[in-house]
Amino acid sequence: MRLGASIQEITKEYHLGGEVVHALRGVSFDVPEGDYVAIMGASGSGKSTLLNLLGCLDHPTSGKLFLGDENVAEASDDRLAEIRASKIGFVFQSFNLIPQLTVLENIEVPLYYQRRLSPKERARCKELAEMVGLGNRLYHRPTQLSGGQQQRVAIARALVNDPLFILADEPTGNLDSATTEEIMALFDDLNRQGKTIILVTHEYDVGRRARRIIRLKDGRIESIIDNPQAKPRSELPEDVAKAKAPQ
């Protein structure tokens, strides 16, 4: 089985005015390709720290962090940027689209920083926009879209670089319940198509859709639960499930 991400004995300490804050005290787990993981926990549990580390926005104090087969725990700043551009798809709570760019341009941003914008790639960006249901909004600005539409753009943007996993940070935190359902359905769909998804949330309703729930408490893993309530993969037609399932 190929790994999307593998976390081995990760610790993270912050120095705040002479005091050492242990945000993570040795966390280990694997995320195989095709997995659907929800990381849950109360605030202060180390959730955000873990998210930042998985998102390659920060270095761990100790431990190993494999993305694919590369240990990124000690990668340089530039290398981390490259990894973010090529291996990770971010979806944020507040959408984080760039206001002065159009929908299509927002989707293209990660490609721009990988220097691989071509007419072919641009066509693919359009396809992605269509896939998330915004084919007729390509040249709108984010302010002209509803929250749910903005989050769809963000999801399309997260998919554009064909990442190892999608890292979603409270993706429905700013959405009403109907839109939440829509967006979560989109995530479920993507997972069924074989995309690896790591979801950080404190909402149980959101977290329970994942196949595994990792609970954090005080910088340690409290529990890892295989979620029986998750929609089983067998819902897919047998042959598709086989084809998409990680080997």
Added chain:
Amino acid sequence: MLHPLRSLLTVLGIFIGVASVIWLLAIGEGISRKAQEQIESLGATNIIIRSIKPPSEQVQTSGLVLQYGVTRADYARLVETIPTVVRAVRIRELRQRFSYNGRMVDGRLVGCTPEYQDIVRLEIDRGRFIQDSDLQDLKNYCVLAAGTAEKLFPFEDPLGKVIRVEEHFYTVVGVCKPKMPSAGIGGSFAAQDFSSDVYIPITTLWWRIGDVVFTRRAGSTEAEQIELSQITLQVDKTANVVPTADVVKATLAKYHPIEDYGVTVPLELLEQARTTRMMFMVFMGLIAGISLVVGGIGIMNIMLATVTERTREIGIRRALGAKRRDIIRQFLVETVVLSTLGGISGILVGFLAPLLSEGAIWALQFLAPRLYNSLPEIVKTMRPVVVPASVPLAFGIAVAVGIIFGLYPARRAANMDPIEALRHE
């Protein structure tokens, strides 16, 4: 561009800087060209020797008469001993009052020879200039400068009329065309004015007035004995001007124990004017440079505000894979585009400098006539000349200002922690 007004103001700072670089340099160039023209009108191959009244305690007195200045003997010596002198003109000038039919003009009575016309480049409007035969026959003929003619004869044709100069009468045989003032000589900074002159044969002047002139001033009478007011020597070629001037100075020094004369070499003045011009340009450039720096600070200020405002965008871009140098490039490109726009518009407006300064002087004439009249002639008549080199210079500085003052805000943007930036509201 997120904020059109803000961008416009940023561009304005650089625009003013660049336009003022070009303008100030153009005005500097215009003034110095004018000065050069005036000096050139003295003649680049000329050497001018003028009598100067020495400080009173040094003066040789024969009785009550002050005796000073270059003499006829000096003239003969210089002309005969220096082979590079091709032509020499001696003149004697006096301040006199000219009158005709009740109208009066105070001006310069110039006793001269026919060569004088050539050497100061007087152009005859009507009639003729003084001739050799006039000198031989001690004729009481005179030639009027344009200004004198206009004031004495506002309605009549002056030719053939007789004007009075103190107690003598002279028949007008010619009138000159107006002549621009030329640079001051003999240690004076004031330009020489030719507008209220009257020219007569020098021999006539000697015969009728003589060397001694009495001036009554505040109850006391002063008498001065001056043989020649000025000797102008024309040298055969420019290369010989400076050596000849040295010989002239040495010769005169021998016969004049006190310095009662001044030697002016227009060629030297010209060279001085060139160095002055350089200094002037540097000075003007410096002032303009300051305004560019101010513009640059404006750019930096606005870019810092922009960076703060776009912190979140920077965080997003970093999260999506932008490296630090991508962020630096993004903001630097923005400042350079702004400053380049300012530079280009500044250059375009800079080219309008001659038009605008003419307009300003014209407006001043009506709005503030007193200020206008107090301006030196050279300022009133100069035309700014856009120095070609100032265009790439100003443009280069504008771009450099963009880079220099854009770098700090850009680096600040790039060095932000992406996690913090993403959290920024």
